[in-house]
Amino acid sequence: MIRRASQLFLPTLREAPADAEAISHKLLVRGAFIRQVSAGVWTFLPLGWRVHEKVVQIIREEMDAIGAQEMLMPVLTPAELWRATGRYEIPEVFKLRDRNEREFVLPMTHEETITFHAREIQSYRDLPQMLYHFQTKERDEPRPRAGLIRVREFIMKDSYSYDRDEEGLDRSFQLHKGAYDRIFERCELEVYAVQAESGMMGGSASMDFLAPGDGSNTLVTCERGDYAADLEVARGIPRVPEFPASLDAPEEVATPGVATIEAVAELLDVDDAATSKAMPVVADGRVVLGLVRGDDRLDEVKMVEALGEAFRPATEDEIREAFGADPGSIGPVGVAVEVVADEALREGQFVAGANKSGHHLRGVQAGRDFEARFANIREVREGDTCPNCGGKLRLQAAIEVGHIFKLETRYTKPLGATFLDEDGKEKLLVMGSYGIGPARTMAAIVEQHHDEDGIRWPRSVAPYDVHLVVLPGLEERADEVAAKLDDAGDAVLLDDRDQRAGEKFADADLIGLPVRVTVGKKTLEDGAVDIRARETGTEERVAIEDLGSLR
RNA sequence: CGGGGUGUAGCUCAGUCUGGUUAGAGUGCUGCGUUUGGGACGCAGAAGUCGCCGGUUCGAAUCCGGCCACCCCGACCA
Numbered sequence: 273m274i275r276r277a278s279q280l281f282l283p284t285l286r287e288a289p290a291d292a293e294a295i296s297h298k299l300l301v302r303g304a305f306i307r308q309v310s311a312g313v314w315t316f317l318p319l320g321w322r323v324h325e326k327v328v329q330i331i332r333e334e335m336d337a338i339g340a341q342e343m344l345m346p347v348l349t350p351a352e353l354w355r356a357t358g359r360y361e362i363p364e365v366f367k368l369r370d371r372n373e374r375e376f377v378l379p380m381t382h383e384e385t386i387t388f389h390a391r392e393i394q395s396y397r398d399l400p401q402m403l404y405h406f407q408t409k410e411r412d413e414p415r416p417r418a419g420l421i422r423v424r425e426f427i428m429k430d431s432y433s434y435d436r437d438e439e440g441l442d443r444s445f446q447l448h449k450g451a452y453d454r455i456f457e458r459c460e461l462e463v464y465a466v467q468a469e470s471g472m473m474g475g476s477a478s479m480d481f482l483a484p485g486d487g488s489n490t491l492v493t494c495e496r497g498d499y500a501a502d503l504e505v506a507r508g509i510p511r512v513p514e515f516p517a518s519l520d521a522p523e524e525v526a527t528p529g530v531a532t533i534e535a536v537a538e539l540l541d542v543d544d545a546a547t548s549k550a551m552p553v554v555a556d557g558r559v560v561l562g563l564v565r566g567d568d569r570l571d572e573v574k575m576v577e578a579l580g581e582a583f584r585p586a587t588e589d590e591i592r593e594a595f596g597a598d599p600g601s602i603g604p605v606g607v608a609v610e611v612v613a614d615e616a617l618r619e620g621q622f623v624a625g626a627n628k629s630g631h632h633l634r635g636v637q638a639g640r641d642f643e644a645r646f647a648n649i650r651e652v653r654e655g656d657t658c659p660n661c662g663g664k665l666r667l668q669a670a671i672e673v674g675h676i677f678k679l680e681t682r683y684t685k686p687l688g689a690t691f692l693d694e695d696g697k698e699k700l701l702v703m704g705s706y707g708i709g710p711a712r713t714m715a716a717i718v719e720q721h722h723d724e725d726g727i728r729w730p731r732s733v734a735p736y737d738v739h740l741v742v743l744p745g746l747e748e749r750a751d752e753v754a755a756k757l758d759d760a761g762d763a764v765l766l767d768d769r770d771q772r773a774g775e776k777f778a779d780a781d782l783i784g785l786p787v788r789v790t791v792g793k794k795t796l797e798d799g800a801v802d803i804r805a806r807e808t809g810t811e812e813r814v815a816i817e818d819l820g821s822l823r
Numbered sequence: 824c825g826g827g828g829u830g831u832a833g834c835u836c837a838g839u840c841u842g843g844u845u846a847g848a849g850u851g852c853u854g855c856g857u858u859u860g861g862g863a864c865g866c867a868g869a870a871g872u873c874g875c876c877g878g879u880u881c882g883a884a885u886c887c888g889g890c891c892a893c894c895c896c897g898a899c900c901a
Contacts, residue, residue: 776861
């Protein structure tokens with residue numbers, strides 16, 4: 273196909289909008305791929321929609337390849353389905369009423385609706401089933417940001433599997449994992465599949481697909497490539513502290529006015545990694561002491577996991593009541609509250625608060641001086657060592673481009689989706705759900721494929737194959753070149769606008785098609801064109817008569 | 824929801840503190856001419872309810888009050 277730029281709605285911008293921060297946000301807006309309508313609500317302009325649909329088609333092909341069936345479910349959803357699964361109360365759910373006050377949901381995923389249909393599955397003979405659709409999702413996001421990375425409305429490919437049992441679910445899960453790997457590979461996106469939190473989806477296990485880039489997740493990877501995890505569940509091995517000489521029993525030392533770890537470590541002349549930090553919290557009305565090493569931070573997500581429930585920091589009054597001391601002087605020794613200690617504190621003797629204002633204890637040892645439940649509650653830090661190989665761990669921002677869940681019977685139970693198994697017994701369908709965001713994928717690709725001049729689209733998702741730049745007076749030769757490329761099957765963007773060469777080249781760099789062909793006055797002399805690769809900037813001269821597909 | 828910031832031409836911004844001709848610049852846009860392989864130049868021109876509502880004042884983009892929108896940080900979250 274041949275598309276003339278002079279007839280396209282292609283309002284490229286010389287400058288990025290003032291409020292853009294992320295690179296993908298700036299370049300996609302400048303290149304006329306997208307425009308913002310409202311906070312977190314975006315229009316795909318013609319060029320951007322072509323990219324989106326390229327990504328969609330790749331996803332579609334890989335989903336079909338694992339035997340999934342495409343369908344389409346509505347956005348408007350009766351609230352009763354969401355009430356049944358208990359998700360109606362989630363604050364991020366968009367809710368509305370019709371003229372008769374009937375309640376509806378604009379869903380963020382379609383578990384309820386698909387399971388409504390799955391009730392038509394009657395027999396084990398009809399299993400397994402894998403169904404998917406591409407549909408608009410709504411999310412009352414508290415803080416949209418960064419262009420396409422965090423939005424309130426977006427199109428998602430979500431698929432759902434139903435199996436007889438755990439084994440079948442595992443098979444469906446692995447099929448999706450494989451399909452996702454192939455999808456991101458075809459998009460030339462560097463992605464790490466990591467174990468993740470299931471959040472509001474529920475279920476037993478989930479895997480996140482994180483693409484390094486300006487996103488809201490933090491990816492932890494080992495320099496040797498054998499470990500990758502989301503920061504919220506990552507395990508790292510902290511450095512070994514320099515312990516002072518061991519003591520037979522804790523020894524109280526006066527630390528007047530000293531409340532921070534740095535100050536304690538300096539006053540007592542010990543490694544801050546040989547101290548402990550007490551983080552008193554209140555969960556379900558009771559005080560619990562979270563204990564991490566002095567140089568570590570308490571990871572709130574892991575703490576919730578360890579406690580099995582949400583918590584909040586204790587107030588100063590609650591601290592004084594439970595520990596009988598000021599917040600800067602509390603510790604695990606001789607207290608009545610439950611102590612949840614980080615694994616890093618299992619071995620060795622540490623400095624801890626004495627539960628006596630202005631005093632600390634040296635030589636405090638877990639098991640001997642206090643009892644604690646050990647858990648992984650520290651936040652992984654840059655420079656920790658890898659739990660697999662001892663290599664250095666690295667932290668980087670990443671975009672979550674896909675997330676797959678083993679939901680088990682989380683939705684089939686409340687919605688009563690059952691089947692009759694071979695043994696004649698009625699059983700609950702075992703379910704999985706698998707999401708991927710084409711727009712986020714698109715943004716992540718830009719994060720990973722760009723330079724100072726603009727985007728460098730991978731061939732697989734580029735909106736057109738060839739950017740054909742025509743310089744004045746060469747219109748007919750350009751038409752000839754375009755026709756030739758079109759015959760060879762390439763999609764051609766023909767820049768026939770009445771602009772200067774410099775502007776056309778700058779726009780070509782910004783828009784970022786993989787190949788640029790220039791028809792200029794030199795062509796009149798030798799009948800050849802310049803072919804330039806966007807990725808490498810290398811240029812070669814090829815006679816028009818020798819031109820074939822440049823894909 | 825808490826903290827901070829910004830709303831003036833399509834875009835990027837000055838002007839607001841210290842109220843006072845007809846509200847400005849760059850870029851973009853229109854026309855004419857010269858140019859034409861990396862965002863050219865000249866001339867002429869179009870374009871703004873100064874976010875909205877109210878108040879103070881002889882007079883408000885500017886001061887006061889309220890509201891709205893957008894951005895950033897945090898909380899939350901995929």
